[in-house]
Amino acid sequence: MTENMKNKDVTSLVSVVVPIYNVESYLKECVDSILFQTYKNIEVILVDDESPDSCGKMCDDYEKMDTRIKVVHKKNGGLSDARNAGMKVATGDLITFVDSDDYISKDFIEILFEAMLENKSDIAIANMKRTSKRDEKNTSTAWKTSNFKSEDALISMLYGIPFGTSACGKLFKRNLFKGVEFPYGKFSEDLFTIYKTILKSKSVTYVEFDGYFYYYRDEGSIVVSGYKEKHLEALDAVDDIAGAVKGKTQFDNALSTQYINVIYDIAARNPQPLEFRNKRIQSILKAHRINVLKDGNAPKRLRAFAAISLFGNRIALKVVVARNRKWKV
Template identity: 45%
Template sequence: MNHPLVSIIIPIYKVEQYLRRCLDSIVNQTYTNLEIILVDDGSPDGCPQICDEFAAKDNRIVVIHKENGGLSDARNAGLNICKGVYISFVDSDDWINPQYIDVLIDIATKEKADIAISEYIKTTENNRKKQNIIFKKNFSSKDALLRLFSKNNIAFTVSWGKLYKRELFSSLRFPIGKYHEDEFTTYILFYNSKKIVYTSEILYYYYQRAGSIVSTRHPWDILEYLEQRYIFFKEKKESDLLPLLLPPLCWQLLCAYWHQSKNKNISNNYLNKLRFYIKDFQHIKKPLLHYIPLKIFAYIPQLYLIYRRISPLHIRKEF
């Protein structure tokens, strides 16, 4: 069996308490042909020393010490030097099953897939979920995108928990300074793939800490990626995806207007953009539960402001 080199990129910042657990799970993979890239993103704790300690014991490890630039910048630093045929990302407070790479590279090569996706579990050291029946499913690029834009799609959305062919990143990098950076990139990776394979086997252990990036919503970045992905697929003339992408963008624009009014900084910029996008409903299959209230609120925004004050629930309450 061919054993192609796999590059695992780990961005590291202020995770001294969890880093050894993460690195132990990587160096002890049953698949051994690895390039393990540790990107010390200017961590002010003991992480740089731990990285150097592991590198001294394992010649597969490459350490990058750099000034702090954020998660995207750290991942990009790893992408810029990696040599693997395949690439995987692991966050430094998470850990992986000993067979994580073995399973993913096996299904990727057998199915001739550009991306292999594993299931994950949100967990702590003392909380392990029992594995359900394991199944595998192949997706075309279009089917994977439909799954990505549906509910319960976290395993598909995030950058970690996957194995990618290196060429998918030949002209793509993570956006610097953005939260939810996965949302800016995953749909492009799926679009540029011919085949994607998913396994329900739990191989990635996701540990969400209080104060971690994903524990807080960042609504302006959410609005930006919603608009970017809608424009992307509109330009690609992917008409069957637009009904899924347009409503959340329009609701988020309304939320932005509400946020401005709440802070007494009312501007019509978001309303004007909303009205512009609402016109696109004329050219796609209209989800009426979205189209009718959106059109009313776009032209009588006072009704929306009243609605937000009296209703504790909202279709997209990101702000």
């Protein structure tokens, strides 16, 4: 623990919610990364979502080993349902979410907690880093931080710069989730949810360190996972955000960027050309691609995609799928 932390209030309990399903090969590394945090005042809520492998037993074994662990066994209901179940038993002043095939750096909670204290913020955010091996190299203690007012934080989230829409990699004041749940059975559940906590917050702090790690796996790649009509639900989520900030023109460009980002994601899943000519997809492309093309704040890949889409569906699909196969996104 840093010298600064020794002089600060470290009595706040942090709830760590871990939804678990069919990840027996990854679960130990995930849970151990939480238990060995430099910040010790935590409760770890392992939510067994009726996992068909040995995860349920592993959770029970962990509970016997460490009094900070609570285990919830529930009927399978998906990621949102598992997170909601974990939140119901959480008692911490703060809460964070760790997916069970990911892990966090040993100082993840300490650094974010310290940032929240120093900046009097309601949410603190770390970098999320994709990796193919154990990779934890945080050695500096002088992290660069950026502070955002609520609406500015939401604009940054919609742009995906410097942080994105994931529930993971963030430390929240738990009261931000009062009246807020992850939507049951929805695709892109984080996009439906996290904006609500940001709008309820007064300030958000981003800390430029790699604190959250998720593995790249071929079988989980976006191209391999394929396209389903359910992926269109992400557009509903952006519609929800647009409705929440209706009439506030400062959000227009950021919303256009997020709409195009969702369409890009759909294209990367390699739908058939006829599926990609879905009326809703094409309507959104036409409505927002020029805004993105003209917006220097939009990510380059989205500006390029917006430009390519002007030349037709088939070309846009080929380029995006080829790029994602190359980079294994």
